[in-house]
Amino acid sequence: MHDLIRISEVFSEHHAEILKRLDAAGAKKLGTEYYLLPGPMPASELSLFVRWQMPIHHSWPCSPEKTEHFLDKACYALEQKCAAAGVLQVMVSPLISGSPHPFFKKLATALRQRLMASLLEKKAKIDPEEQNPQDLTLFCLVGKEGLFASIATPRDCGGFYAGGSKYISHNAAHSISRAGAKIAEALHFLRLHHPALPETTHWLELGASPGGMTAELLERGYRVTAVDRAPMDPRISSHPRLSCYAENAAAFFPPRGERYDALLCDMNGPARESFAIVAAKLPYLESGALIIFTLKTHKTGSLDEWLELRRHVQRDATAAGLRSIAHTHLTYNRHEFTLIWRKG
Ligand SMILES: C[S@@+](CC[C@H](N)C(=O)[O-])C[C@H]1O[C@@H](n2cnc3c(N)ncnc32)[C@H](O)[C@@H]1O
Structure with missing residues (x-):
C-alpha cells in the first residue's frame, strides 16, 4: 500500500531530507506539497512535518485536462471501489493548495458533487464541520498528475478536508491579525x-x-x-x-x-x-x-x-x-x- 503525504512548502528546503529519513527517497512529487511514497509511511518523529497522510486505494495517473470524459470515468471507478465500503462523506481537493488552477478547482468541486450524489444517495449529508472524525470518508486529490483517492477516516489522515487544510478568510469582519x-x-x-x-x-x-x-x-x-x-x-x-x-x-x-x-x-x-x-x-x-x-x-x-x-x-x-x-x-x-x- 502506498501512502500519500503532505509536507508544507515552508519546509521545502528540507523535503528531500525528510523523505530520505522516512525511507522514501524515491517518492514521486505531486503538486507542490504532496508525495506518493513507495510504501506506507513508517512511524517516526518526523511526522511533526507531515500535515496529511492517506493510504492510496485508487490512483489514476493521467492528465485530466487531456482525458476525454475524465469525470465520468473517474466517478465510475470510484463508485466501484466504494460500493461495499459504506463511506459517509466525500471530500475532494486540488493537489495544488493555495490558489489552484481554476480548471482543477472546478474539477474538484464537480467530482465531489457527482460522488456525493451517487455514493451518499440516501444518506443524510454531513457538514464537514460537524463530521464525526471516525466516519469513513472518500478523500480524493486531483491535479495535473491525475487522481489519487483513499477510503479512510479524518482522524487517521489528519483533517476533515482532503489534504488537511480548512480555508479560513483573513477578511472576516472580526479579523485583527493573521x-x-x-x-x-x-x-x-x-x-x-x-x-x-x-x-x-x-x-x-x-x-x-x-x-x-x-x-x-x-x-x-x-x-x-x-x-x-x-x-x-x-x-x-x-x-x-x-x-x-x-x-x-x-x-x-x-x-x-x-x-x-x-x-x-x-x-x-x-x-x-x-x-x-x-x-x-x-x-x-x-x-x-x-x-x-x-x-x-x-x-x-x-x-x-x-x-x-x-x-x-x-x-x-x-x-x-x-x-x-x-x-x-x-x-x-x-x-x-x-x-x-x-x-x-
Ligand atoms: C506572535 S505574537 C502574538 C500574536 C497574538 N497571538 C495574536 O493573535 O495577535 C507574540 C506575543 O508574545 C508576547 N510575549 C512574548 N513573551 C512574553 C512574556 N514573557 N510576557 C508577555 N508577553 C510576551 C509579545 O509581546 C507578542 O505580542
Missing part, C-alpha cells in the same frame, strides 16, 4: 481528537497582543483573560468577555479564585522559556483543561534542531503532568508547530 487563522484552524483540527469546547470555556491566553487569536475566541462566545506586555487592539480591548493584563506573563497571577478551562500560548521567544511560564499557570487550570501551545522555532533551523526542541518541550510537558493530545503543522503556521495537551 494569527487569528491559526487558532481558527487549530480549533478545527482539535475536533479530530476532542469534542468542541463549550461556549462557557474561559481561556487564559499568554502572548495575546494585538489580539488576532483573542478575537477568534471571543467570536466563538468564549471568555478570555489575555496577557501580553504589548497592548491589545482597541477594537477588542473593552469587549465585555475579555480581561486584559498588560504585563510579563511570567509575573501574571490570576485574580483570587479564578480558574481557567483552557490555555493558549502564542508567546514568541525561546520555546522552553515560554513553556516554563505555561507550566507555572497549570495550578490555575481546571482538571482536563486543554493547552494549545505554538512551538516557535528559528526559521533557519535544521531538522534535528527542530526535533530536539520539540523533544525537550514534550519532556517538560510530560514532567509537568500534561498528556499529549496531538501535534501538527497547520496551514497557517510558518516555522512553528502547534502542540495540544490536556491537564490530567
Whole structure:
C-alpha cells in the first residue's frame, strides 16, 4: 500500500531530507506539497512535518485536462471501489493548495458533487464541520498528475478536508491579525481528537497582543483573560468577555479564585522559556483543561534542531503532568508547530 503525504512548502528546503529519513527517497512529487511514497509511511518523529497522510486505494495517473470524459470515468471507478465500503462523506481537493488552477478547482468541486450524489444517495449529508472524525470518508486529490483517492477516516489522515487544510478568510469582519487563522484552524483540527469546547470555556491566553487569536475566541462566545506586555487592539480591548493584563506573563497571577478551562500560548521567544511560564499557570487550570501551545522555532533551523526542541518541550510537558493530545503543522503556521495537551 502506498501512502500519500503532505509536507508544507515552508519546509521545502528540507523535503528531500525528510523523505530520505522516512525511507522514501524515491517518492514521486505531486503538486507542490504532496508525495506518493513507495510504501506506507513508517512511524517516526518526523511526522511533526507531515500535515496529511492517506493510504492510496485508487490512483489514476493521467492528465485530466487531456482525458476525454475524465469525470465520468473517474466517478465510475470510484463508485466501484466504494460500493461495499459504506463511506459517509466525500471530500475532494486540488493537489495544488493555495490558489489552484481554476480548471482543477472546478474539477474538484464537480467530482465531489457527482460522488456525493451517487455514493451518499440516501444518506443524510454531513457538514464537514460537524463530521464525526471516525466516519469513513472518500478523500480524493486531483491535479495535473491525475487522481489519487483513499477510503479512510479524518482522524487517521489528519483533517476533515482532503489534504488537511480548512480555508479560513483573513477578511472576516472580526479579523485583527493573521494569527487569528491559526487558532481558527487549530480549533478545527482539535475536533479530530476532542469534542468542541463549550461556549462557557474561559481561556487564559499568554502572548495575546494585538489580539488576532483573542478575537477568534471571543467570536466563538468564549471568555478570555489575555496577557501580553504589548497592548491589545482597541477594537477588542473593552469587549465585555475579555480581561486584559498588560504585563510579563511570567509575573501574571490570576485574580483570587479564578480558574481557567483552557490555555493558549502564542508567546514568541525561546520555546522552553515560554513553556516554563505555561507550566507555572497549570495550578490555575481546571482538571482536563486543554493547552494549545505554538512551538516557535528559528526559521533557519535544521531538522534535528527542530526535533530536539520539540523533544525537550514534550519532556517538560510530560514532567509537568500534561498528556499529549496531538501535534501538527497547520496551514497557517510558518516555522512553528502547534502542540495540544490536556491537564490530567
Ligand atoms: C506572535 S505574537 C502574538 C500574536 C497574538 N497571538 C495574536 O493573535 O495577535 C507574540 C506575543 O508574545 C508576547 N510575549 C512574548 N513573551 C512574553 C512574556 N514573557 N510576557 C508577555 N508577553 C510576551 C509579545 O509581546 C507578542 O505580542
